[in-house]
Amino acid sequence: MNKENTVRRAGGFIIQLMPFASEEVISVLENRIEKIHSVTDMLEKGMTPEDLLKEVLGDLGVDITDKIPTKFYCNCSKERVSKALVSISKKDLDEMIADGKDIEVNCHFCNTNYVFTPEDLKKIANNR
C-alpha cells in the first residue's frame, strides 16, 4: 500500500499438486514455502512472476508453457443484472413499480451500480 492508502503492488500464487505428486515433491514445496516471507517483498524487489515461480519451486524444474495477461474485468451489463431481478416475486415487483422510485442494483463482482426506473421494472414484469 502507498501512504495515501492506494495499492502499489499486489500479487500471490497458487500451487496445485497433480494427483501423482510424490511425498518428496510435497515436502520440498513445503520447505520452500516456509522460507518465503512475503509476496509483496518479492514484488518490491522487482521480481517478475517468472522469478516468483523459480523462487517458490526452486530446482523442481520450471517449465513455462503459456503466459496470459491479467486484468480487472467484469462482463456484467444492465441486461445481465436485470436477470437477477427476475427472482423477485411479482408482488414485490408490483410494489416497487407502485412506489414509483428508481432502484439500484449493484454487481456483486465489480460493484458497478445499475439504476432501474419504474419503467424498466414494468418491462421486466411484463416479460415474465
Ligand SMILES: [Zn+2]
Ligand atoms: Zn460487474
